Amino acid sequence: MTGSSGFALFAQLFVSLDQTTSTTLKVQALADYFGTAPPADRVWTIALLSGRRPRRTVTTTQLRNWAAQCAGLPLWLVEEAYPVVGDLAETIALILPAPSDMVQPTPSTPADAPITTLATMQNGAQSLGPTADLADWIVMLRGLSQADDKTRHQCVLQAWQTLGTTERFVFNKLITGGFRMGVSQKLMTRALAAATAIPEVDLALRLMGHWDPAEVDFETLVLAPDPQANLSRPYPFYLATQLDAPPQELGDPADWVAEWKWDGIRGQIVYRGGTAFIWSRGEELITDRFPDLTEMLDLLPDGTVLDGEILAWQHTHKRPTNPPKQAELPLGDVPLAPATEPAVQAARIPGLAGQPQPFAQLQKRITRKSVSKKLLQEVPAHFLAYDLLEIQGDDIRTQPLAQRRASLEQILQTLPADAPISASPLVQANTWDGLADQRQQARGYQAEGLMLKHRNSPYQDGRKKGDWWKWKLDPLSIDAVMIYAQAGHGRRANLFTDFTFAVADETGALQPFTKAYSGLTDAEFRKITAWVRKNTLERYGPVRKVRPELVFEIAFEGIQRSPRHKSGIALRFPRMARWRQDKPASEANTLADLTDLLSAFEQ
Amino acid sequence: MTKRTTSRTPVLSFTDKGIYCAAADAFIDPWRPVDRALITHGHADHARPGHGAYLCTEAAAPVIRHRLGNVKIETVPFGQAVAMGGAQLSYHPAGHVPGSAQIRVEVGGEVWVASGDYKVAADGLSEPFEPVSCHAFISECTFGLPVFTWDPQPTVMAEINRWWAACAAAGKTAVIGAYSLGKAQRVLANVDTTIGPILTHSAVEATNKVLRAQGIALPETTQLTAEMSAKSHPGALVIVPPSALDAAWTRRFKPVETAFASGWMRLRGIRRRRAADRGFVLSDHADWPDLNNAIKESGAERVFVTHGYTSIFRRWLESQGYNAAIVETEYGDEAPEAEEDAEAALLPDASDNPPEPSGAGA
Ligand SMILES: [Zn+2]
Ligand SMILES: [Zn+2]
Numbered sequence: 001m002t003g004s005s006g007f008a009l010f011a012q013l014f015v016s017l018d019q020t021t022s023t024t025l026k027v028q029a030l031a032d033y034f035g036t037a038p039p040a041d042r043v044w045t046i047a048l049l050s051g052r053r054p055r056r057t058v059t060t061t062q063l064r065n066w067a068a069q070c071a072g073l074p075l076w077l078v079e080e081a082y083p084v085v086g087d088l089a090e091t092i093a094l095i096l097p098a099p100s101d102m103v104q105p106t107p108s109t110p111a112d113a114p115i116t117t118l119a120t121m122q123n124g125a126q127s128l129g130p131t132a133d134l135a136d137w138i139v140m141l142r143g144l145s146q147a148d149d150k151t152r153h154q155c156v157l158q159a160w161q162t163l164g165t166t167e168r169f170v171f172n173k174l175i176t177g178g179f180r181m182g183v184s185q186k187l188m189t190r191a192l193a194a195a196t197a198i199p200e201v202d203l204a205l206r207l208m209g210h211w212d213p214a215e216v217d218f219e220t221l222v223l224a225p226d227p228q229a230n231l232s233r234p235y236p237f238y239l240a241t242q243l244d245a246p247p248q249e250l251g252d253p254a255d256w257v258a259e260w261k262w263d264g265i266r267g268q269i270v271y272r273g274g275t276a277f278i279w280s281r282g283e284e285l286i287t288d289r290f291p292d293l294t295e296m297l298d299l300l301p302d303g304t305v306l307d308g309e310i311l312a313w314q315h316t317h318k319r320p321t322n323p324p325k326q327a328e329l330p331l332g333d334v335p336l337a338p339a340t341e342p343a344v345q346a347a348r349i350p351g352l353a354g355q356p357q358p359f360a361q362l363q364k365r366i367t368r369k370s371v372s373k374k375l376l377q378e379v380p381a382h383f384l385a386y387d388l389l390e391i392q393g394d395d396i397r398t399q400p401l402a403q404r405r406a407s408l409e410q411i412l413q414t415l416p417a418d419a420p421i422s423a424s425p426l427v428q429a430n431t432w433d434g435l436a437d438q439r440q441q442a443r444g445y446q447a448e449g450l451m452l453k454h455r456n457s458p459y460q461d462g463r464k465k466g467d468w469w470k471w472k473l474d475p476l477s478i479d480a481v482m483i484y485a486q487a488g489h490g491r492r493a494n495l496f497t498d499f500t501f502a503v504a505d506e507t508g509a510l511q512p513f514t515k516a517y518s519g520l521t522d523a524e525f526r527k528i529t530a531w532v533r534k535n536t537l538e539r540y541g542p543v544r545k546v547r548p549e550l551v552f553e554i555a556f557e558g559i560q561r562s563p564r565h566k567s568g569i570a571l572r573f574p575r576m577a578r579w580r581q582d583k584p585a586s587e588a589n590t591l592a593d594l595t596d597l598l599s600a601f602e603q
Numbered sequence: 604m605t606k607r608t609t610s611r612t613p614v615l616s617f618t619d620k621g622i623y624c625a626a627a628d629a630f631i632d633p634w635r636p637v638d639r640a641l642i643t644h645g646h647a648d649h650a651r652p653g654h655g656a657y658l659c660t661e662a663a664a665p666v667i668r669h670r671l672g673n674v675k676i677e678t679v680p681f682g683q684a685v686a687m688g689g690a691q692l693s694y695h696p697a698g699h700v701p702g703s704a705q706i707r708v709e710v711g712g713e714v715w716v717a718s719g720d721y722k723v724a725a726d727g728l729s730e731p732f733e734p735v736s737c738h739a740f741i742s743e744c745t746f747g748l749p750v751f752t753w754d755p756q757p758t759v760m761a762e763i764n765r766w767w768a769a770c771a772a773a774g775k776t777a778v779i780g781a782y783s784l785g786k787a788q789r790v791l792a793n794v795d796t797t798i799g800p801i802l803t804h805s806a807v808e809a810t811n812k813v814l815r816a817q818g819i820a821l822p823e824t825t826q827l828t829a830e831m832s833a834k835s836h837p838g839a840l841v842i843v844p845p846s847a848l849d850a851a852w853t854r855r856f857k858p859v860e861t862a863f864a865s866g867w868m869r870l871r872g873i874r875r876r877r878a879a880d881r882g883f884v885l886s887d888h889a890d891w892p893d894l895n896n897a898i899k900e901s902g903a904e905r906v907f908v909t910h911g912y913t914s915i916f917r918r919w920l921e922s923q924g925y926n927a928a929i930v931e932t933e934y935g936d937e938a939p940e941a942e943e944d945a946e947a948a949l950l951p952d953a954s955d956n957p958p959e960p961s962g963a964g965a
Contacts, residue, residue: 018871019881073749074922080915081748086872094750094869494872522876 006041006133009033011167013045017181026183030191039218040135046221047213048179049188051282056177057144058152060088063176066156067092072103083487083542086494089172096168099161130162139214141175186462196222201236204461209233210285232277232285234268235305235389235397236461240451240468247432247452247471255455257401258427258435260349260447261470262384263359263558263572264311265366269383269421271297271304272393278310289365290381296419300411303393306385307459308424312361313382315354315418349445351425353417354382356446358560359572384424385412386451389459397459404459442473443601448557449473475555475573476597478503479580479588482550483510485532486543488517488525495525496532496544499576501554505591510548513567513594519555519576528579551580551588559594559601569598614690614708614715615741617907617930622717622741626689626710629658631717634933641692643719644703645670645784648933658685660694662730662817663702666784669813681730697721698732699887700785701819707735716901717741720910722886723893726756728792728819729785732897740903741930745888746866747908747916753866753890756793763883764795766862771799771838776856780845780863780879783807785887787842788814788821790864796822799838803827806844832856848879866890898925 016029034042047053064082068075078095085091096102128136137159144152159171173179189207193200206222209232250256266281276294278287287294290310297304349355361379368375388408389397396404405426412423427450429435439450449472457467480501488497498517502510520528528550535547555577562570580588616623621633621640629639636653643649643659645666650657652671659667661678668676679685681704685692689711694704699720706717716737723732753759763779770777781787783806791801791811801824803811808826815821825831827841832855841856845863853859863879866886874882889897898906898920906927908916913929920927 018875021880071749074919077749077915077919080912081750084748084912085750085870090871091750094752494876 005131006038006135007137007163007167007170009037010041010045010134011164011170013037014170014181015166017183023187027187027191027194030183030188031194034192034195038133038135041133042218043213043216043221044134044138046188046192046207049181049183050185050207052213053177053179054138054141054174055145056175057141057147058156058175060176062149062152063088063092063156063172066153067095067160070102070157070160071095071097084494086487089176089178090169092172093165093169096160096165102157102161128159128162137171138174142214192222198222201461204236205233208236209279231272231275232270234270234277234279235307235395235459237266237268237281237307238460238468239463240453240470241463241465243452243469243471247435247469250452250469253430253432253435257405257453257455258429258438259386259424259451259453260427260442260445261449261451261472262309262311262356262424263446263448264309264356264362264384267308267310267383268389269293269297269304269306269308269385270390271300272302274298274302280310286366289371291371292376292381293383293420296415296421299415299419301392303390304411305388305390306383306408306421307387307389308383308385308421310362311382311384312357312359312365312379313354313420314357315380316348316352349425352384352422356382356384358446358558360560360562360570381420383421385421386424387459399458400456401453401458402455439471439473443558472557475557475577476559476601477553477555477577478594478597479551479583480513480554481510481548481585481588482546482552483512483548484543485528485546494529495522496529497525499552501552502548503589503591503594511567511591513565513569513591514554514556514571514574516552516554516574516576520579524579549585551583551585552576553578553580559598561598569594614710614713614739615717617932621932622930624690624708624710627687627692627708629687629690631706632719632932641706642667643697643706643717644700646700646720649719658692660702660704663704665813665817666702666810669809695735696730696733698723698726698729701729701788701814703729705733705735707737713738715739715741716903718743718897720745720888721897722889723897724753724756726789726793726887728789734897734900736902738903739905739907740898740901741907741909742894742898742901743888743910744894744908744913744916745911746886746890747894747912747919749891751866751869751886751890752892753869753884753886756885759883759885760790760793760795763790763862763864763885764798766860766881766883767794767840768798770860774837774858776833776836776839776841776853776859778841778843778848778853778856778859778861779883780848780861781807781842782865782887783844784810786864786885787811787844788819789885789887790842791821791824794822794840799840800825800836802831802836802839802841804841804843804847806847807842827852833858895923 013029013033017026020026033045037045064078065075068078073095078091081095082088082091085094128140140155144155147155156175160168163171189200189203192203203222211221267286268279270277270279276287276297277285278290278293280286293310364375364379365371365381385408388404388411389395391407391411396407409423412421415421427435427438429438435450442449449470452469452471454467460467480503482499483502484500485496486498488495498515500512500515502512505511531550532544532546535549536544537547538545553576554574556571556574558572560570561568564570612625614624614626615631616625620630620635620637622631624631629641630637631641632643632649633640633654634651638655640654640656641658642663644663647670650667650671652674655675657667657674657676659676659678661680664676664678679694681694681696683693691709693707695707697703697705697719699722703719703721705719705721708715708717714737716735718741720743721732725731767777779790781790787803787807788811801822803824803826805826808824811821811824848861848863860881861879862881862883863877864883864885866884866888867873868882869884904926906920906925907930908920908927909930909932917927917929
């Protein structure tokens with residue numbers, strides 16, 4: 001390895017990270033990289049590791065075709081090899097011959113043509129030599145979005161001719177837009193802290209929000225950011241840990257604040273300089289999807305940051321009459337695709353002038369490209385605030401929760417009663433048993449359970465154990481029969497891991513109702529894979545229809561009617577809780593059991 | 604090949620017991636008990652217990668005897684013709700592991716070759732692969748996809764040496780998983796022994812002992828015992844069967860770094876699933892270019908493929924103008940300890956192709 005170019009260094013980093021499962025070694029490799037890589041490459045690496053990947057500029061079909069051509073192989077063979085490898089970028093890197101053996105697409109371009117013969121390309125796309133850095137390659141890739149197919153083809157071929165196997169793989173990963181390095185943003189920040197001696201929390205804050213790696217330099221982004229540079233910047237989210245022990249172990253309930261755990265989109269509303277920004281937990285700016293949430297923000301003090309949940313909402317005062325009416329509809333008669341779906345009727349929630357709607361409703365607001373007036377009316381949004389992180393421009397995250405909560409309630413009081421923002425109500429009880437009773441109400445409120453937060457907790461960053469706990473309801477579950485199997489991806493590309501499950505209707509016919517692909521160990525997947533091979537009835541491309549014999553316990557968090565699913569039912573967060581090797585298919589649950597669960601859930 | 608007289612019975616046919624030679628009334632690498640078995644090499648999916656009589660090469664016999672115990676084995680030197688019924692048999696180096704052979708069968712001027720497992724590149728341990736001209740070639744294709752290409756052995760061994768030296772320098776024990784017949788000795792025969800002491804798992808050492816006794820030179824090794832630890836053997840390389848990579852004994856050698864040597868390490872997904880710290884791409888099977896070369900060199904008009912990505916490889920051969928068919932075998936299916944091709948049982952489309960009608964004449 002020459003190791004001289006920035007891109008070679010980056011490919012080497014990729015290999016080091018890929019070669020170890022040790023967190024310490026990963027952080028060390030990254031920290032070393034941040035200490036030695038060209039500054040522009042460091043910015044791009046930070047971008048790649050914080051979900052700011054470049055968009056795909058070439059279709060995978062084009063890549064497959066070009067690779068087959070270069071390797072002198074028929075396309076079908078490349079397509080057969082792909083599912084075995086499980087990754088297109090890797091498949092291509094593995095089949096490409098040494099640069100000197102690459103089959104030339106046009107006879108006029110000899111194998112040893114100097115790179116400069118391809119140098120002049122249209123629309124700003126540039127050809128690059130072996131000394132190019134990561135930043136150069138990414139800028140080239142971005143440029144391809146403006147280029148025509150011929151230029152794209154030339155650029156990709158030229159890259160393949162220039163790069164070695166590992167670099168080709170990394171390049172292919174970048175161009176297919178699916179680049180992952182097995183390092184979380186958290187670890188990356190830790191490594192950056194080790195390399196720069198800047199505290200991790202400060203770095204996390206600097207890297208939040210909207211910045212373009214092509215426009216910002218390492219100095220401005222990391223080393224000396226201008227505090228006024230980005231008014232939109234949210235705070236790193238503090239995430240709760242799943243409570244697995246009984247809550248009694250947390251000590252005196254008086255030390256804890258309980259609130260509903262809503263099933264919406266966790267978000268932050270940032271209001272600074274008279275402008276509002278809404279961020280999702282995935283650090284996506286989603287302001288334009290929720291114009292209704294920002295309507296009355298100017299009533300709040302400038303320099304306010306709220307943490308809370310975005311929910312699809314139904315105002316109680318708008319539908320005051322006869323709430324039980326829809327619940328009385330016979331279950332079988334509920335139309336599967338109503339023009340406007342009747343809102344699921346939920347119990348009235350103390351402290352709220354409206355009701356959260358199922359997540360599927362909210363999905364309409366995020367999946368549609370534009371938010372029409374009709375949609376705003378049909379599915380109004382509401383923000384239930386959990387926390388106050390900044391007030392009048394002051395970062396108050398280190399204050400105890402109880403104090404932040406008091407300030408939150410105080411500023412939200414100034415909003416009118418029909419404002420789209422309100423404080424998420426607290427759940428009051430003096431004992432753990434009392435809270436446990438309340439928690440049983442969660443499903444009826446469209447909540448997933450309770451959140452337990454220590455009164456004195458600061459608003460931390462990331463998932464820090466001890467102060468914040470999710471105390472979720474036990475999942476619903478049903479025993480179902482596996483009827484289709486499909487191979488997984490990446491690490492599990494060679495195992496059957498994606499299954500479709502069915503239950504029997506009254507005639508005994510199996511009705512598929514959900515897919516699930518997680519929850520089992522690799523050892524179990526291996527065993528099932530061997531079984532699938534021997535028990536395949538039919539193949540449809542990558543999917544195999546198998547003998548309906550294996551029974552799995554499917555756990556899920558919610559169940560609702562869905563016109564988009566053939567069965568008319570959609571599960572929320574389905575996964576395999578257990579492989580019921582003790583149960584024959586005849587003892588699995590039935591469609592009638594599933595319908596019972598649905599109606600119980602809708603009560 | 605010269606023109607042959609057309610015989611009505613095919614030289615070899617494919618049965619549910621194994622590849623059958625009617626003229627000799629014998630089976631090649633059968634997986635069900637038969638009276639007379641012609642064995643290509645000692646891996647568990649090829650040399651199974653329970654047959655009446657075994658015929659293998661002189662070099663393969665000691666390991667087979669060691670593995671199968673008291674069975675009736677006759678041996679033949681490489682290249683020497685043996686008449687059996689109406690057939691002429693001879694064994695030719697397959698380059699897979701020491702003693703491994705391709706079996707050449709000639710009946711009435713028609714020549715068929717069953718490859719067993721083979722690798723074309725020299726490994727410094729096994730008798731080098733020898734191309735054998737034939738009319739019909741039964742070829743394995745464990746790695747019959749163009750994504751499988753191997754770096755030259757010196758390149759891979761240099762990587763292994765670098766890794767071991769780095770482990771030793773960092774005060775770590777280097778533990779490498781390698782199949783106990785073939786791969787383990789190949790690593791042993793080619794590794795830089797000046798880096799540190801070499802320890803072996805009992806399964807590996809047992810095979811070493813057999814091979815040394817038949818005159819194969821291997822560097823000095825010490826069998827692992829319960830008393831040994833990182834303290835008693837600092838900077839050691841420990842060679843173990845893949846299944847022992849994460850066994851309890853490794854605790855005494857902490858901190859350890861694990862590696863796995865196999866052709867499957869070419870794929871990142873499998874490397875990660877194996878969860879060893881390192882994967883070295885070192886195979887005892889032919890890679891894609893070598894499979895294609897070996898088939899071409901054989902001069903065969905008809906090619907039967909077994910063991911691997913058979914349906915894809917058959918289609919490829921047909922597109923290259925061969926008359927190709929799939930042979931359903933039970934090689935590579937069982938015996939997790941056996942070897943590299945056993946790993947194929949975990950892969951899609953490696954061992955689950957629809958059965959072809961038996962009989963080479965089909
Ligand atoms: Zn073998
Ligand atoms: Zn084999």
